[in-house]
Amino acid sequence: MSLFMRRGLAVAVATLSLSAMSSCGANVTPAGLAPTLGFQLVDGGRVAMQSGQPVPDFGYQPRPRVDLTKDWRFQRANLDADLTFTPRTESLKAIEREAVGRQLPGFDDGQWQPIDVPGGVDLPPAGRTADGWYRVHFTPPESFAGEAVTLKFGSVNYLADAWLNGTYLGYHEGGYTPFAFDTGKALVDGQDNVLAVRVYDPPKGTRLDVVPWYYSDWWEYEGITAPVWLEASNLLHVVRADVIPHLDAADFSVVVENSSKLDMSGVAVNIEVLPAEVTDANLLNPDPLGLVPTDAPTIAAMSIGNITASAHNSFVRDGSFVFAGADKWTLNRPALYVLGVYVSVDGVVVDSFYDTFGLRRIQVDPTAPRLLLNGDPIAFTGAAIHNEQVTPPVNGAPRGGTPLSAPQQLGIVRQAQAVNVDLLRTNHVPANPFLLMLADRLGLAVWEEIPLNHFTPETFSLVMQRGLPQQMLAEMALRDFNRPSVMFHGFANESTGVDERTSAMTTLRDLDRRIDGTRLTGQAMYGSDPTDPTSAPLDVAGYTFYYGIFYGGPAPEPGTSNALALAHKTYPHKPVMVLEFGDWLPFGGSEDAQRQVFRKTYPAFASNLDIFPAGYVGSAVWWSLQDYWTDVPGIVVERFGLFRPDGGMRAVGVDAQTSFGRVTTPVAAQPRVVSGGQAVAVPVPEPSHFATHLAFVLVFPCVLVGLLVAGMLALRRFRRPRLRHAT
Structure with missing residues (x-):
């Protein structure tokens, strides 16, 4: 099949499939299963809550932990989709009946398949x-007794239910983000414990109310796809x-939880800022304390x-450090601090916590x-990457598998740096x-997004x-x-519709602002509709620009330049972010054709970069840095990479x-940056007490006046003489 025939077929099949899906048996009734994350007001502020506990940090902490990365077993099973998406108050008993004991500690799993965790159960090319x-x-060690022990999952794709020693912990939907459960009384210290996880991923296109809902142009590895661990801390x-x-x-907000049955008084939260230095020796060390130089003085x-920490409750305390x-943090000098x-x-x-941070501000010029x-x-020059093992290749294709370790991720970063990619x-x-x-x-910038693809x-x-x-x-x-x-x-990629999408973008922007507000928001729209x-x-x-590839005639120009000008006219006050451009290399094809696409497309972006006085293009991102496996039927491997699977640089690279x-x-060579400066602490008044006092000052007089007025009116009605009608 010729390259142009392949392109036309791929576009036609995708368009037909997407437009016809609603009439082809897909579930169009939204599931009753609710999200598990929400926000709750506590002493001092608002806290994100999930599955009955505050959403924790998922970075490495120097606390006692048990990594659950060995001796897992897996058994395939036909799981009931309707039960899976029904609220657990209605479906849990039926799910456990369907399990026929798989969730119980005494179940015999000796004949099950040994499996690596983290990892996928549907490895390419055959897996589905x-x-x-x-x-x-x-x-777990006996030292866990009397501690608060949290079970943390880096990610499970797609919908997971978890039991510990037969006790149901909860569920989580969504395949790319972390979640956690309080083990409570279910954990038995110093003895054998059994964790059971039920994983369901609906076949693509059968449900319209899941994310993502259809075939993705990457391989969606199913299963427990990121680390699982137990972390112990003081109550x-x-x-x-x-x-x-x-x-x-730097403004900070600290969330503290009291997991005990008793109120605790005499509690204090102490915060300090420490210098950090990244070296070859600590580059891959996930422990933030590993970045603090020996005998380094505290900055602030x-x-x-x-x-007073209430029993079974959380509190928030805020403050600021003002620096001189x-x-x-910049791309050329990425200075970090440790909190x-x-x-x-x-x-x-009784407990300590550490994390790194950097002082930086990304914004749109007003x-x-x-x-x-x-x-x-x-302005950024970029490339797309995939969380997939590429080397060593197998028969010229990416190796496949997930997740990538820190050394493997470093290999991706070094390739990006080799082609002068900084986004x-x-x-x-x-x-x-x-x-x-x-x-x-x-010192690299990152655009990450949720899979509304x-x-x-x-x-x-x-x-x-x-x-x-x-x-x-x-x-x-x-x-x-x-x-x-x-x-x-990023909130969406190459999606359609106007009213529904605009509403979604607005809702997600508002949520993003409430949570953070220091990142710029965007989506990737079709370049065919500038x-x-x-x-x-959005900010x-x-x-995505594919003129001469998917649309716009046989060549990238003049379509690319015309569309770019129209995009700027549509959004005259926003930077235009080119989030994809590129072409794949057909099997047996010449690398020169791929290189020509770069040569004929990139100049339009380069001449309009926003670092020039009249420029407006904030990024030019090549799709992609490496080749990757895809779920799209009939394609198997996408060969877009600037690098071959064996690590060699292609001509386009x-x-x-x-x-x-x-x-x-x-x-x-990476500069040796030891962060420094001076800082002073600026505590923030306790918002909960302030709010209470303010409410008393403002509301109590109003209530008092209201009661007096009501009393006077009642008295007036009681004393008013009754008039007789004239006869």
């Missing part, structure tokens, strides 16, 4: 949806600490005391359609946490009604809150290296 049950035996412990960066300050510290001479949080009772520290990083104009678009999903750790430390008016309405995109965005934003490399949150109005609520106008290097400063 494989629903079923996972089980693992483990023995009074730090749940998370979020930092909102400014150029001369603050203590918030006189706290701070080291800002340390210590909770004490009567002066005795006077022009350009991006500003720390006040300076910036990574993480496919259409949230980023791998190891990638973000490295991007923070090595190829959504339609109907599917937008259904999933927004269920609240799934809102939950996925919140989980992504909360997980990556302190990552300075994450500069953009007048698409649905990015009006930037993102597009050489051109990208040269052209991108004119915009992005070529990467040299």
Whole structure:
């Protein structure tokens, strides 16, 4: 089949399938199963809650932990879809009957298939949806007794239900974001425990109310696709600490939970800022404390005391550090700091927490359609990446499998740096946490997004009604809150409709602002419709450009330049983000054809970059850095990569290296940055007490006046003489 025949067939099949799906047996009634994440007011502020507990931080903490990465077993099973998407108050008993004991600790799983966790059960090229049950035996240390022990999942694709020793813990829907459960009394310290996980992934196109709902142009690995671990802490412990960066300050918000049955008085929260240094020795160390130089002085510290922690409850305390001479986080000099949080009772520290952060500000210039990083104009040269093992290749194709370890992610970063890429678009999903750790430390920007890929008016309405995109965005934003490399949150990719999509973009933007507000928001619209109005609520106008590939005639020009001008006319005050351009290399085809697409497309973007006085293009992202497997029937492997699966640079990679290097400063040896400066602490008044006092001051007089007026009116009616009608 010729290249042009393949392109035409792919577009025709996709268009027909998407438009006809609603009439081909797909479930068009939204599921009753509710999202598990919400927000709750507690002492001191608002806290994200999920499955009955505050949403924790999922980064590495120097706490006792048990990694559940060995000795898992898996059994395929035909799982009832209707039960899966029915509220658990109605379906749990039936699900457990369907399990026929698989969730119980005494069940014999000796004949089940051994399986790697994390990993997928549907590896390419043969693998497809494989629903079923996972089980693992483990023995936690006796030291876990009397501790608060949390079970954390990095991700499970798609819908997971979990039991610990036969006790149901809860469920989670969504395949790319983390979740956690309180093990409570279900965990038995020092003895054999059994964790059972039921995993269901609906066949693509059978449900319109899931995310994603249809075949994706990447391989969706099903199963437990990220690490699983138990983390122990004191009953009074730090749940998370979020930092909102400014150029001369850092605002923080600390969430502390009291998991005990008793109120605790004499509680204090102590916060300090420590310097950090990234070296070859600690680059891959996930422990934030590993970045603090030996004998490094504390930059600033603050203590918030006189706290009473209510039993089985959480509280929030906020504050700020104002810096003088701070080291800002930039692409060329990615300075990081370490935030340390210590909770004490009567002066005795009972828990500690650490995370890294950077001082940076990404914004749109209020006077022009350009991006500003720390006040300076910036344009990004980028590439898309996939969370998939590529090397060593198998028969010339990517190896396949997930997830990628930190060293494997470092290989991706080094390839990106080799072609002068400074912006990574993480496919259409949230980023791998190891990638973000490295991007923070090595100076790369990241565009990550939730998988609203190829959504339609109907599917937008259904999933927004269920609240799934809102939950996925919140989980992504909360997980990556302190990552300075994450500069953009994407809400959709190549979707259709106007009213429904605009409404969804507005809702997601508002949620993003309430959670964080330091990232720019966008989506990737079809470049074939540069007048698409649905990015009006967002910060930037993102597009995918495939002129001469999927549309616009046989060549990239003049379609690319004309569409770019129309996009700027549609959004004159927003930077235009080119989030995809590129072409695949046919098997046996010449690399020169792919290189010619770059040469004939990129100049239109380069001449309009927003670093020039009249420029407005904020990024040019090649799709993609590496080849990857795809779920799309009939394609198997997408060969878009700047690099071959064996690690060799393709001809198009050489051109990208040269052209991108004119915009992005070529990467040299990583500078040794020891963050410094001086800072002073600025505590914030306790909002809960302030609100109570304010309410008393304002409301009580109004109520008192109201009661007096009501009393006078009643008395007046009682004393009013009755008049007789004249006769």
